[in-house]
Amino acid sequence: MNGLFQANIADRGILLDPRTKLFALLTIIVFVLGGMGTLAPEWLNVLISITPLVFLCSAKQWGKALGFGAVYAAADLFLIYGVNSVNGAGKYLLIMLCTLIVRILPGMIMGAYLFASTTVSEFIAAMHRMHMPVQLTIPMSVMFRFFPTVLEEFFSINSAMKMRDIRFGGKNADKMIEYRIVPLLICSARIGSELSAAALTRGLSTGTRRTNICRIGFRMPDLIVFAIMLCPYLLLILKKAGAVSW
Amino acid sequence: MVKIENLSFCYPNSEEASLHGIDLEIRPGECVLLCGESGCGKTTVTRLLNGLIPHYYEGTLEGRAEVCGADIRETPPEQLSAKVGSVFQNPRSQFFCVDTTGELAFGCENMELPEDEIRARIAKTVREMQIEALLDRNIFNLSGGEKQKIACAGISAMQPELLVLDEPTSNLDADAIGMLAEILKLWKQSGKTVVIAEHRLGWLSETADRIILLQNGEITAEYGNAEFFSKTDAELNSLGLRGCRAETDWLHGDAGFYPCDPAAPASAEAYRFCDFRFAYQKHRPVLQLDGLEIPKHAVVAVVGHNGAGKTTFSRCLCGLQKHFKGSIRCGDAVYGSKQLRALCYMVMQDVNHQLFTDSVLEEVMLGMHAPDEAAALDILARMDLTAFRDRHPMSLSGGQKQRTAVCSACLSDREILIFDEPTSGLDFRRMQETAALIRELRKDKTIFIVTHDMELIAKCCTHILRLERMPEA
Amino acid sequence: MKPQSNKLTGKDLINVGIYSAIYFVIVFLIAMLGMVPVLYPMLVVFCPIVGGIPFMLFLTKVRKPGMIFIMSIIMGVMMLVTGMGIYPLIVSVFSGLISELVFRKGNYRSAGMAVLTNGTFSLWVWACFLLLFLNRDSFMASRAESIGQDYVTALDKLTPNWLCPVLLAVCFICGVLGGLLGKKMLHKHFEKAGIA
Numbered sequence: 001m002n003g004l005f006q007a008n009i010a011d012r013g014i015l016l017d018p019r020t021k022l023f024a025l026l027t028i029i030v031f032v033l034g035g036m037g038t039l040a041p042e043w044l045n046v047l048i049s050i051t052p053l054v055f056l057c058s059a060k061q062w063g064k065a066l067g068f069g070a071v072y073a074a075a076d077l078f079l080i081y082g083v084n085s086v087n088g089a090g091k092y093l094l095i096m097l098c099t100l101i102v103r104i105l106p107g108m109i110m111g112a113y114l115f116a117s118t119t120v121s122e123f124i125a126a127m128h129r130m131h132m133p134v135q136l137t138i139p140m141s142v143m144f145r146f147f148p149t150v151l152e153e154f155f156s157i158n159s160a161m162k163m164r165d166i167r168f169g170g171k172n173a174d175k176m177i178e179y180r181i182v183p184l185l186i187c188s189a190r191i192g193s194e195l196s197a198a199a200l201t202r203g204l205s206t207g208t209r210r211t212n213i214c215r216i217g218f219r220m221p222d223l224i225v226f227a228i229m230l231c232p233y234l235l236l237i238l239k240k241a242g243a244v245s246w
Numbered sequence: 247m248v249k250i251e252n253l254s255f256c257y258p259n260s261e262e263a264s265l266h267g268i269d270l271e272i273r274p275g276e277c278v279l280l281c282g283e284s285g286c287g288k289t290t291v292t293r294l295l296n297g298l299i300p301h302y303y304e305g306t307l308e309g310r311a312e313v314c315g316a317d318i319r320e321t322p323p324e325q326l327s328a329k330v331g332s333v334f335q336n337p338r339s340q341f342f343c344v345d346t347t348g349e350l351a352f353g354c355e356n357m358e359l360p361e362d363e364i365r366a367r368i369a370k371t372v373r374e375m376q377i378e379a380l381l382d383r384n385i386f387n388l389s390g391g392e393k394q395k396i397a398c399a400g401i402s403a404m405q406p407e408l409l410v411l412d413e414p415t416s417n418l419d420a421d422a423i424g425m426l427a428e429i430l431k432l433w434k435q436s437g438k439t440v441v442i443a444e445h446r447l448g449w450l451s452e453t454a455d456r457i458i459l460l461q462n463g464e465i466t467a468e469y470g471n472a473e474f475f476s477k478t479d480a481e482l483n484s485l486g487l488r489g490c491r492a493e494t495d496w497l498h499g500d501a502g503f504y505p506c507d508p509a510a511p512a513s514a515e516a517y518r519f520c521d522f523r524f525a526y527q528k529h530r531p532v533l534q535l536d537g538l539e540i541p542k543h544a545v546v547a548v549v550g551h552n553g554a555g556k557t558t559f560s561r562c563l564c565g566l567q568k569h570f571k572g573s574i575r576c577g578d579a580v581y582g583s584k585q586l587r588a589l590c591y592m593v594m595q596d597v598n599h600q601l602f603t604d605s606v607l608e609e610v611m612l613g614m615h616a617p618d619e620a621a622a623l624d625i626l627a628r629m630d631l632t633a634f635r636d637r638h639p640m641s642l643s644g645g646q647k648q649r650t651a652v653c654s655a656c657l658s659d660r661e662i663l664i665f666d667e668p669t670s671g672l673d674f675r676r677m678q679e680t681a682a683l684i685r686e687l688r689k690d691k692t693i694f695i696v697t698h699d700m701e702l703i704a705k706c707c708t709h710i711l712r713l714e715r716m717p718e719a
Numbered sequence: 720m721k722p723q724s725n726k727l728t729g730k731d732l733i734n735v736g737i738y739s740a741i742y743f744v745i746v747f748l749i750a751m752l753g754m755v756p757v758l759y760p761m762l763v764v765f766c767p768i769v770g771g772i773p774f775m776l777f778l779t780k781v782r783k784p785g786m787i788f789i790m791s792i793i794m795g796v797m798m799l800v801t802g803m804g805i806y807p808l809i810v811s812v813f814s815g816l817i818s819e820l821v822f823r824k825g826n827y828r829s830a831g832m833a834v835l836t837n838g839t840f841s842l843w844v845w846a847c848f849l850l851l852f853l854n855r856d857s858f859m860a861s862r863a864e865s866i867g868q869d870y871v872t873a874l875d876k877l878t879p880n881w882l883c884p885v886l887l888a889v890c891f892i893c894g895v896l897g898g899l900l901g902k903k904m905l906h907k908h909f910e911k912a913g914i915a
Binding site: 144 | 785796799802
Binding site for chain 1: 296297298301302303322323324326327328330331332334336338339340341342343344345347348351352353354355356357358359360361364365386400401404561564565566587588591592594596598599600601602603612613640654658
C-alpha cells in the first residue's frame with residue numbers, strides 16, 4: 001500500500017509519461033488478461049507480459065523483479081512442459097492456478113509499477129491532458145492524497161488497540177471490525193473536513209480551469225514502449241484483414 | 247481591509263451564539279492578535295475572514311462583515327482566496343498534494359495563472375523563506391514544522407493582501423515556532439495585513455500591533471503592543487491567557503536525566519532501564535538509555551528537538567516498537583518488551599485513536615481483565631466523568647477524552663503512564679487542569695510527558711529527560 | 720442561505736475523494752484475506768458487508784446527484800489500474816447509475832433506500848469475478864494442448880456458469896446486509912459523535 005503514488009522521486013528508473021504506462025497497462029489487460037491467446041500470438045503475449053520486468057529492473061527494484069520473474073516463469077514453464085508430469089486430483093487445480101498467474105500477474109505488476117513510479121501531480125497532469133473532467137480529477141487527487149492519511153490513522157489505531165490488549169479472539173472477537181473501523185472513520189472524516197476547508201480557502205472550485213505546472217511529455221523511451229505495445233493491435237488488425245495467421 | 251459591524255454568529259446544533267455583537271476594523275498593514283480561552287470565538291472570527299463562515303460552516307449570521315471590499319455573505323471562500331490566505335492549526339490536514347512543489351503551486355494553479363508566472367512566484371517564495379531543501383519532497387515525510395512552513399509558502403505564492411492564521415503553532419515545537427515568527431516578520435515587512443488567533447503569545451511580541459481579547463464571543467479588551475507585552479504572566483493568567491515570558495527553556499539545557507524540581511521528594515524505589523537502545527538502521531542509533539534510573543512517582547518531562555527520538559522512546563516504553571529488545575527492572579521484577587505493554591500506557595496526542603466504544607463507562611471497562619463496574623464508577627467519579635458515563639466518548643471535549651483514556655489506563659493497573667503532547671493547543675485553564683490531573687496521578691503512578699510546553703513542565707514535572715539526536719556510530 | 724443548486728461544488732468533490740479513499744483502504748485491507756485462495760470467492764461476501772459502514776456514512780454527505788456515480792467510476796478505475804481488468808469499470812458505470820437512481824428515489828434522505836443503494840453500489844466487487852466466466856474457455860485455455868477434455872470438465876465443475884448469477888445475488892444481498900450494518904453503526908456511533 002505504501003506504493004500508492006508515493007513515488008520516491010529520485011529513484012524510479014526509466015522516466016515514462018504516465019500516459020505511456022497507462023497504455024502499457026491497458027494493452028496487458030486487453031491481450032494478456034482479457035481476450036487471451038486468441039487475440040495475439042503467444043510469443044507476443046509473453047513479450048508484453050514481461051515488459052513490467054524491464055521497468056522494475058530499471059528502477060533497481062531487484063527483489064520485486066526477481067520475484068515476479070521467477071513466479072511468472074515457473075507458471076509458464078509448467079504449463080508448457082510440466083503438465084503431464086503431474087497426476088492426481090491436484091493437477092487441474094495446479095493448471096488453473098498457473099493459468100491465473102500467467103494471465104493476471106503481469107497486469108497487477110504493471111499496475112503496481114504505475115503507482116510506485118508516478119507522483120500524484122504527474123497522474124493528475126496526465127488526466128488533465130487526456131481532458132478528464134474536474135469532477136473526476138479532483139476526487140481522484142484527493143483520494144490519492146488521502147490514502148497515506150487513512151493508513152497513518154489505521155496504524156495509530158492499531159497501536160492503541162495493542163496497548164489496550166484488544167486482540168482477535170477472546171470476548172471482543174465479534175467487535176474487532178467495529179473497533180477498528182469506527183475510530184478510523186471518525187478520525188479520517190474529521191481530517192477530511194479540515195482538508196476540504198483548507199482547499200476551499202486556497203481557491204479550489206469547479207468553475208475554474210486550473211493550470212497545471214507539472215511537466216510531463218513523451219520522450220524517446222515513451223515512443224519505444226508505445227511501439228512495442230502497438231504490435232499486438234497491429235497484428236490483430238492484420239489478422240482480421242486476413243493478411244497473417246498463427 | 248476588514249470591517250465587521252455588530253456581527254453575531256451561531257453554529258447549528260448549538261444553543262449559544264459563538265459571537266455576539268462584534269465590531270472590528272482592521273487597517274491595511276496591521277498585525278492583529280486575537281486571544282482568549284478556548285471557545286471564546288477567536289477561531290470563529292478567523293473563519294469569517296476567509297469566508298468559511300457562512301459558506302462552509304453554515305449557521306445563523308447577523309450583522310455585516312466586509313473583507314477586502316467584499317461582503318462575505320456574497321463571496322464564497324474560493325472567490326476570496328486570491329485576496330485572503332489562511333493557515334490552519336493542524337499541519338497534517340491542510341495540504342492537498344503529496345509532493346511539496348505541487349503543494350506550493352496548488353493555490354496559484356487554482357487562480358489560473360500562467361505556468362511561467364507560477365514558477366517565478368514559487369522561486370521567489372522559496373528564496374525568501376529559504377526552503378530550497380524542502381522542494382520535491384514527499385510531504386508525508388516532513389516534520390510538523392516543515393509542513394507548516396510549506397503551508398505558509400503556498401499561501402505566500404498566491405500573494406494575498408490579508409493573511410489569517412488560526413492557532414498555527416499548537417502542534418509545533420520551539421524551533422518551528424521560531425521559524426514561523428521569521429515568516430511573520432517577512433509578511434509584515436512586505437506590508438501584508440495579518441490576523442492571528444493564538445494561545446501562545448511569546449513568539450508574537452515583536453510582530454503584533456494590536457491585541458484583541460475575546461471572552462464568551464465578545465470583544466472585551468484591546469491593547470497596544472507595549473501595553474500588552476509588559477503585563478506579567480500572573481496578569482495574563484488572570485485574563486485566562488498563557489504566560490509569554492521566556493520560561494526556563496529546558497529544550498536548550500543539557501542532554502540527560504536530571505531533576506528540575508528540587509523540592510520533589512525522591513522515592514527509594516526506581517525503574518532501571520536495561521539494554522534500552524534502539525536503531526532503525528544499523529550504525530544509526532536513535533535511542534541509548536542503558537542504566538537510566540527513574541525513581542517511582544516521578545513526573546518526567548521528555549524533551550528534545552525534532553528527530554531526537556521522543557516518539558521512538560515512547561513506542562519502546564509501551565512495548566509497541568518491533569525488534570526492541572530492552573527491558574525495565576524494578577526490584578526483582580523484569581519487564582521485557584511484551585510485559586511492558588502491561589506495565590505502561592500511553593495517552594496519545596490524538597486521543598481519538600484510542601476510544602473504541604459507544605459509551606464512556608463501556609470504554610473504561612474495555613481493557614479490564616475482570617470487569618468490575620464498581621471500580622469503574624469509582625474512577626469515573628475521581629476524574630469528574632460520572633455525569634458523562636453514558637455519552638459517546640467521541641462527543642466529549644478534548645480534556646474529557648484525555649481523562650477517559652487515563653481512566654482506562656488506571657483500571658488496567660498500569661504503573662507507568664506516558665502522555666504525548668497532552669497540552670498541544672490548550673488554553674491556560676485547560677493546561678492547568680491537565681497539570682492538576684498529572685499531579686493527582688503522581689500519587690500512585692510514574693509519569694512521562696513528551697512535551698514542548700515549558701509552562702506545563704514548570705507546573706507539574708519533577709525531572710527532565712532530554713534526548714538528543716545520536717551521532718552516527 | 721442560498722437555495723441549494725444541484726451542481727457539485729468543490730466541497731462535494733473533496734468529500735467523494737475522501738470517502739473513496741477510506742472505502743478503498745478498508746475494502747483493500749479485507750481483500751488481503753483473498754490472498755488465501757480458498758477465501759477468494761468469499762470477497763463478494765466480506766467486501767460489501769464491511770464496505771457498508773464507510774459507504775453509509777458517505778451517503779449522509781450526499782444531497783445531490785452525481786457523487787455516488789463518480790465514486791462508483793473511481794472504484795472501476797482503481798480496479799482497472801490494479802490489473803483486475805476492464806469489466807469492473809464497465810459494470811461500475813451501470814451500477815453507479817442505478818445506485819444514483821435508487822438513492823434519488825429516497826430523496827437523498829431515506830435510510831431504507833440508502834441500504835438498497837449499498838447493495839447496488841457493491842456490484843463492482845462482483846464484476847471482479849466476471850473474467851472467470853466471460854470468455855472463460857479462452858481465458859483458461861492453457862498453453863499445453865495435450866490437456867484435453869478432462870481439464871475443461873474440471874473447470875466447469877469449479878466455476879460452473881450458474882455460479883455467476885449466484886455470486887451477483889450474493890453480492891447484492893451482502894451489500895444490503897452491509898447497508899443495514901452501516902445504518903446500525905450510524906445510530907450507534909457516528910450520530911452520537913456528531914459526524915453524520
